[in-house]
Amino acid sequence: MRQSVFNLIDIDLDKIKREITEENALIVYPTDTVYGVGGSMYSIEAIEKIYAAKEREFTSPLIALVSDVDRVQEIAHMGENREKIEKLMKEFWPGALTIILDKKDSVPARMVSGGTSVGVRMPNHPVALDIIEACGGILPTTSANISGEPSPKNHTEVSESFKSRVEIVVEGGDCPVGIESTILDMRGEPKILRAGGISKEELEEVIGKI
Numbered sequence: 001m002r003q004s005v006f007n008l009i010d011i012d013l014d015k016i017k018r019e020i021t022e023e024n025a026l027i028v029y030p031t032d033t034v035y036g037v038g039g040s041m042y043s044i045e046a047i048e049k050i051y052a053a054k055e056r057e058f059t060s061p062l063i064a065l066v067s068d069v070d071r072v073q074e075i076a077h078m079g080e081n082r083e084k085i086e087k088l089m090k091e092f093w094p095g096a097l098t099i100i101l102d103k104k105d106s107v108p109a110r111m112v113s114g115g116t117s118v119g120v121r122m123p124n125h126p127v128a129l130d131i132i133e134a135c136g137g138i139l140p141t142t143s144a145n146i147s148g149e150p151s152p153k154n155h156t157e158v159s160e161s162f163k164s165r166v167e168i169v170v171e172g173g174d175c176p177v178g179i180e181s182t183i184l185d186m187r188g189e190p191k192i193l194r195a196g197g198i199s200k201e202e203l204e205e206v207i208g209k210i
Contacts (some may be wrong), residue, residue: 001025005169008127013134016168020135026050026165028144028158029131030172031065032124033096033181033197034151035158037166038065038132038141047110047140053165056147061112062140063098063119067133072120075138076101081186084207088184091206094124096177096197100185111140121181127172143180153178184210 001023004015008030019025024046026039037053039046041064051058064075069089072078078085079102088099103118112118123129132139143151144158152158155171163169182196184203190210192200204210 001167003163003167003169005171008170008172011127011130011170013130016131017134019167020046020139023167024049025167026053027131027168027170028155028163028166029128029168029170030125030155030175031128031141032094032175033177033179034153034175035144035155036065036128036141037144037162038135038139040135041108041111041138041140042136044108044110047108049165050140050142053162054142054145054147056142058110059113060147061115061117061119062142063121064107064111065128065132065139065141066120066122067129067137069093069122071137072101075104075107076118076120077104079187081188081190084190085186087206088186088203089122092198092202093122094129095122096124096179096181097121097203098181098183098196100183100187100193102187117185117187119183125176127170131170151180 098121180196182198183194185191
């Protein structure tokens, strides 16, 4: 498949949808935090291509970026922390907060390293949201870099080597946040797994002590 390169003005969502959902294409695209690489959640081939592009072990799960809060119920259970989770989503979504939840059977085991949880996030970037919505509202994603290299904050920081491994590239300038999302495990007692764009203090203002 010939590589398609778009900027934010001439992006062809119909073409992106067709190539991702029908041809197992991978896409490099901007989010609010860092540049991501994504593919169809319903294609094991696409998921395995993401891992291959990153030279990443299957022990590290991908996260699910969603175009709308309502999409979360398609892939995850909120459980006993529903009230707190809904407060977090209302306060920080769209934004730089990834929430770990118990996954539903609709999430392929390969995507989450055979585990029982899935990370979900709604990015605060209009083009990212358009791309995700066009591809069904949920897009497995991780940072667009080879494992061990810095996460790219601008399309110019995505290496040519990495770009050569995907079928679609969207060039969109700087990511406004410029650092990875905070990862918060909400399956039991809230626990920060990775510090990022949302601080512990901001989270505690919404749901109490972490």
